[in-house]
Amino acid sequence: MSFSPSPDPALGDKLACDAIDMLIVPRTHDLGGFTVRRALPFAKRRMVGPFIFFDHMGPAEFKDGGGIDVRPHPHIGLSTVTYLFEGEIQHRDSLGTYVPVRPGDVNLMTAGRGIVHSERTDPALKAKGHKLHGIQSWVALPKSHEEIAPGFDHVDEKALPVIRGEGKTIRVVMGTLYGETSPTTQNWETIYGDVVLEAGAKLPVDADTDERCIYVVSGEIDLQGDIFREGQLLVLRPGDRITLSAVTPARIILCGGATMDGPRHIWWNFVSSSKERLEQAKEDWKQRRFDIVPGDEEDFIPLPE
Known part of the structure; x- marks a missing residue:
C-alpha cells in the first residue's frame, strides 16, 4: 500500500491504479473565510456524464455577522444541484421560489432557457454564527431540453432512499x-450518491453507468493499493467494476451518468451546446432582459468584462 502523489492541479495525473482514468485535485478559492474547491470543469476533463461543474463548499464556520451573500445572477442550459451536509442557504429565484436549503435535502433548479437566483444566509443565522458544508454541482441539460421552461424542485431528505449495512450508509x-431510485427529477441519465463509510467498510461500484467519478469529501479510501484523501476527484475508467475500502471513516460522493449528446460550452454561469446561444445570454443579461428575483430585486451581479 502506498500514498498516491499529489499531481499538478493544472495537469491531472495518470496513476498506477488501472481503475482510475484521471485524478483531479480541485482548484481552491478562498472567499474570505469560506473555502471552495472546484473539481469540474477541469483543463483535461470538462465533464463526467452530465456533471459540468462540481464545487465542494467548506467546511466553514462563520462568526457573528458572517455568511453567504451571492447576489442575483442568471443561468441557462443547466440544472444546479445543491446538497448540504451542514448549515443552511436561503434560495430565491425568478420563479418566485423562496426556500431554505438544508442538510440532506436536494434542491434542483433547472435553468432551461433562463432563470435568475440568489443565495444568501438568513440574517438570524448571521447574527449568531453558523457552519456551512456541502456540494454544489451543475448538470448540463440534453440538447432537447436546453430551452425548456425554468423550474425548481425541492426533495426532502426523508424522501430519498437510504441503504444501510456492513458499515455503509448510502x-x-x-x-x-x-x-x-431517487425521486429527484433527471433530464439525462444521472447517478449521484452520498456515501458514508466506517473504517474498513467496502463499497463495490458497478460499471453500468458510462461515466463515473468519486469525490472524497472526508477521510481516506483505498483503491487497488492507492490511498486517496479528502479533496480528490477520481475519474473511473469506463467498463471497470471496482471495489474500494475505507482506510478511515470516510464520506464520498459517487456521481456521473451517460455520456452527453455532444460537447458543451461554458462561460460564466451559462452552459450551452451553441456558442451563439452563449453570446445571446450575455447580451440578454447585459440588457436586463432576464426576469427579476421577487424580494431581491435591487441587487445583481454584473456581466463580467
Whole structure:
C-alpha cells in the first residue's frame, strides 16, 4: 500500500491504479473565510456524464455577522444541484421560489432557457454564527431540453432512499444506485450518491453507468493499493467494476451518468451546446432582459468584462 502523489492541479495525473482514468485535485478559492474547491470543469476533463461543474463548499464556520451573500445572477442550459451536509442557504429565484436549503435535502433548479437566483444566509443565522458544508454541482441539460421552461424542485431528505449495512450508509440523491431510485427529477441519465463509510467498510461500484467519478469529501479510501484523501476527484475508467475500502471513516460522493449528446460550452454561469446561444445570454443579461428575483430585486451581479 502506498500514498498516491499529489499531481499538478493544472495537469491531472495518470496513476498506477488501472481503475482510475484521471485524478483531479480541485482548484481552491478562498472567499474570505469560506473555502471552495472546484473539481469540474477541469483543463483535461470538462465533464463526467452530465456533471459540468462540481464545487465542494467548506467546511466553514462563520462568526457573528458572517455568511453567504451571492447576489442575483442568471443561468441557462443547466440544472444546479445543491446538497448540504451542514448549515443552511436561503434560495430565491425568478420563479418566485423562496426556500431554505438544508442538510440532506436536494434542491434542483433547472435553468432551461433562463432563470435568475440568489443565495444568501438568513440574517438570524448571521447574527449568531453558523457552519456551512456541502456540494454544489451543475448538470448540463440534453440538447432537447436546453430551452425548456425554468423550474425548481425541492426533495426532502426523508424522501430519498437510504441503504444501510456492513458499515455503509448510502443516500441516493439522483438516479438509481444499488437497486434504489431517487425521486429527484433527471433530464439525462444521472447517478449521484452520498456515501458514508466506517473504517474498513467496502463499497463495490458497478460499471453500468458510462461515466463515473468519486469525490472524497472526508477521510481516506483505498483503491487497488492507492490511498486517496479528502479533496480528490477520481475519474473511473469506463467498463471497470471496482471495489474500494475505507482506510478511515470516510464520506464520498459517487456521481456521473451517460455520456452527453455532444460537447458543451461554458462561460460564466451559462452552459450551452451553441456558442451563439452563449453570446445571446450575455447580451440578454447585459440588457436586463432576464426576469427579476421577487424580494431581491435591487441587487445583481454584473456581466463580467
